[in-house]
Amino acid sequence: MTTTTVTPLRLDDLHASLADPLLDAMTFLNEVTERYPDALSFAPGRPHEGSFEPEDVHTYLDTYLAHLAERGLSGGAVRTALFQYGPTKGIVADLVARTLANDEGLDVAPEALVLTVGAQEGMLLVLRALCATPEDVLLVSSPCYVGVTGAARLLDLATVPVPEGPGGGPDPDAVHEAARAVRASGRRPRALYVVPDFANPSGTSMPVAARAGLLATAAEEGLLVIEDNPYGFFAREEGARPTLKALDGNRGRVVYLGSFAKTCFPGARLGYVVADQPVVAPDGRTTLLADELAKLKSMTTVNTPALSQAVIGGMLLRHDCRLRAANAPARTHYAANLAVLLRELERHFPAAERERLGVSWNEPAGGFFAVLEVPFTADGAAMERCARDHGVLWTPMAPFYPAGGGERRLRLSISALSGPRIEQGVTRLAAFIRSARDRAAAG
């Protein structure tokens, strides 16, 4: 490695987010995971790779380019679309809009869409646009996906956690309370971030009535709702709940974040924002929030790679812009895995036993994640002991609680495993839990 001779930089003299305990925790967890590459892992939220083949990339790309030619583009124009800089809002908004209509019953104008480098970039843009001053505050459901709290830290934005209610999703009373408390402190609650379907990390989902209730609460408090929906397709039972965006109709209460990471594949890093809210300038000109997000995007990544958009565009065309149907095998896979996990937990910890030990878990209706409560501190050190002594990895929940909490909870992901591996993993995990419990009791 090149050695440098200047005075080193000091971490505490760089941006404060870099010294955030959340980031330290995430870095540590990644390091542990890398140190135990052979451990059986309930940690990553990776999609199943069942039907991915490198050859498909060629097919999807050719499909998209042929589609452009069919639409009348010359060979030169097709080449330009693939190789050059492109429009900041993206080039496949029409296909994404058709897919949203087919899969979610959403009536979205293509011009209200911004294609982004993963939903993460969309989140960053939305937070930046909406939270304009140090007085603007983002409410987040708690436990909360670390990508949101992390993006807010990068932008120096304040977040206030709102606890999930017993039914899943932020409790309406808690939303009212948080909004009032923020206002009482002289600040302004601007928006509420929520994952209504199979949330990361809790795995919980909001019933339809709770969704309508949350929209009503948001309207009363003057909050926009930022709905993040990476897992909506992966229910254990057939059928899906309407998105908040669909329930809201044309009222403009919801900014919707979409991702193709779980429904297509993560390596394209393609996501999008639906932002159909009108924005009025002081001179009376009206744009869409999507146009304003695009202005910001020109300062983050200029535009989303045409290559990624073309490959995912081709994939959408191949599936007739119906990803829900295309993901039926994946849904079956995740549902079966979740059933195995819950069955094995039950087998290792029958009711009397889990009462005795102080072990419990939730029973998500779908998605990638379940949460296990254990009778000891489930932190990074515990995770490392578990990896070393029992060959199994998981994710501590505490980093997902912005205001503290979750110290005795861990997240189990079943998305990237097979049934037999889950059986084996729960056997190892059960042995670890018993030994850690004994250790804590002796401690």
Next chain:
Amino acid sequence: MTTTTVTPLRLDDLHASLADPLLDAMTFLNEVTERYPDALSFAPGRPHEGSFEPEDVHTYLDTYLAHLAERGLSGGAVRTALFQYGPTKGIVADLVARTLANDEGLDVAPEALVLTVGAQEGMLLVLRALCATPEDVLLVSSPCYVGVTGAARLLDLATVPVPEGPGGGPDPDAVHEAARAVRASGRRPRALYVVPDFANPSGTSMPVAARAGLLATAAEEGLLVIEDNPYGFFAREEGARPTLKALDGNRGRVVYLGSFAKTCFPGARLGYVVADQPVVAPDGRTTLLADELAKLKSMTTVNTPALSQAVIGGMLLRHDCRLRAANAPARTHYAANLAVLLRELERHFPAAERERLGVSWNEPAGGFFAVLEVPFTADGAAMERCARDHGVLWTPMAPFYPAGGGERRLRLSISALSGPRIEQGVTRLAAFIRSARDRAAAG
């Protein structure tokens, strides 16, 4: 379009960068360009598409995947590398490091590299990491690429312009003066952004002595230098000047931003940062600045698309990690175009004539851009009249001057045109200049 029924958002209630005159100007210029699609355009900084073919994408992708297999990765591991989430710092750092060694004589450890979504994301990450407090200030050469001033606006960072000296690049005395003035105001000048080769928009380049002088000045003032180098390969004459990073050796004074947009193609949106500076945490642990940038990147885009990295990685392999040689035909094309532009300007405005009219231009030694000084205000309105009445587009320079200036200057880009089109364009432009000058004189 879906109509919404909630109260519209107010632009002046969103983030201040969205109401920035710079962004308004850029949006207006894009709109004008779109309104005159048939105009001959000296506006965009697009690379020449001479040798791009969609089939090449397949070849490059297959080349990279075969390379992974040759390195011993199983079929499953190759699939995972392409389709899944990947390491935040990227997967082709080894190939980029080899290319930097071959092309620039830079000795860069792969772990000091972060692959980014274009150089733009790299810029955002570097600014965010380095400018930690409201007291931290970024010095920028003026005129300055709008992507830097835009990224700073998004992050609420202050920038202070440093005028370019007569030889190109920021004048060392002006750097001292700006740094002292910033300190006198109670703030801290943290870094200086500079494009030493064929800068956008001025087209100027720094002589070798000026590069060494700038590094010495930066050392005296305790500034890091952010070197952005998208155009370095495109000199009019054979031979290249050493980068600031190469001149700095192992002293860690320079953070280097690279881009494959001009040397490979923009549609992959692949760039990188070389950040080999050590960073010491309060507990004594030492990381590289690249590791800290990666933490921030996990909150902007999670990771750079594997798809883009694989295709550019394959392109690097195909060219034996020597992009300078691979770009010889492009260099010849740009050099010939620049020569045509300068010849045609001379033909339409011989010395006596340009003295009489008040017209002048610079003579860049390479790159995509030249700057023309005209005897009238070269703003958006003038640009629109020129497009409408003369069928030719260009870029006003004023938005590139953070502290004002450049009102009578315009930028001409020759990268995406052919010689005959440039001849035709200068003929049209000369007619416009004469008519606009008469109009201004008539007042």
